[in-house]
Amino acid sequence: MRLGLAMARLAEIPRRLRVAELGPGTGPITEAILRLLPEHGRLWACEIDPMFLAHLRAKFDDPRLTILQRDARDLRDLADELEIEGFDAVISAIPFRLLGREATARFLGTVRSAMRPGAPFVAVQYDPWFLSPLLEAEFGNWRRTFFPWNIPPATLLRADAPDPATPADRGK
Numbered sequence: 813m814r815l816g817l818a819m820a821r822l823a824e825i826p827r828r829l830r831v832a833e834l835g836p837g838t839g840p841i842t843e844a845i846l847r848l849l850p851e852h853g854r855l856w857a858c859e860i861d862p863m864f865l866a867h868l869r870a871k872f873d874d875p876r877l878t879i880l881q882r883d884a885r886d887l888r889d890l891a892d893e894l895e896i897e898g899f900d901a902v903i904s905a906i907p908f909r910l911l912g913r914e915a916t917a918r919f920l921g922t923v924r925s926a927m928r929p930g931a932p933f934v935a936v937q938y939d940p941w942f943l944s945p946l947l948e949a950e951f952g953n954w955r956r957t958f959f960p961w962n963i964p965p966a967t968l969l970r971a972d973a974p975d976p977a978t979p980a981d982r983g984k
């Protein structure tokens with residue numbers, strides 16, 4: 813919960829209305845997001861594991877939350893189905909390090925395409941170094957915060973979706 817609150821604060825959730833969470837697992841970050849989300853905000857949580865999905869559905873009863881059995885790599889399709897320009901914030905616990913560089917780069921491309929310009933993408937990682945060059949390539953900006961109050965100690969990264977008029981395509 814403490815880690816989730818740190819992520820939700822880093823994404824400035826109190827001023828976001830349409831939020832996507834990628835890989836909620838058992839829901840500690842979901843709980844923190846809901847704690848800070850405005851009353852009229854919405855949270856879509858994309859999870860692929862049926863066991864976690866059953867757990868999440870039993871755990872949460874909040875009209876602002878939609879739990880989806882959905883691959884987070886479909887995020888652009890989800891935004892299209894919701895008929896929104898993009899999400900105001902995306903929070904992720906996806907273990908990108910396990911996916912490898914190329915798959916992560918593609919994943920981040922889809923995520924960025926589903927975000928409104930200026931929207932923050934916040935990710936928790938346990939390897940402090942893996943994600944930042946890929947965020948630089950896709951978003952053109954990133955910052956890292958160390959979160960030592962977790963076991964294991966975590967790294968939080970934030971990157972803001974660039975304006976489409978100034979794509980962060982350099983280095984590709």
Ligand SMILES: C[S@@+](CC[C@H](N)C(=O)[O-])C[C@H]1O[C@@H](n2cnc3c(N)ncnc32)[C@H](O)[C@@H]1O
Pocket residue numbers: 834835836837838839840841858859860861864882883884885905906907
């Ligand atoms: C590190 S765990 C999240 C842990 C969670 N914060 C918790 O404390 O329970 C990563 C989660 O991402 C989910 N996941 C992995 N790849 C995914 C994908 N492509 N789309 C959606 N969820 C995914 C996994 O099923 C798992 O629940």
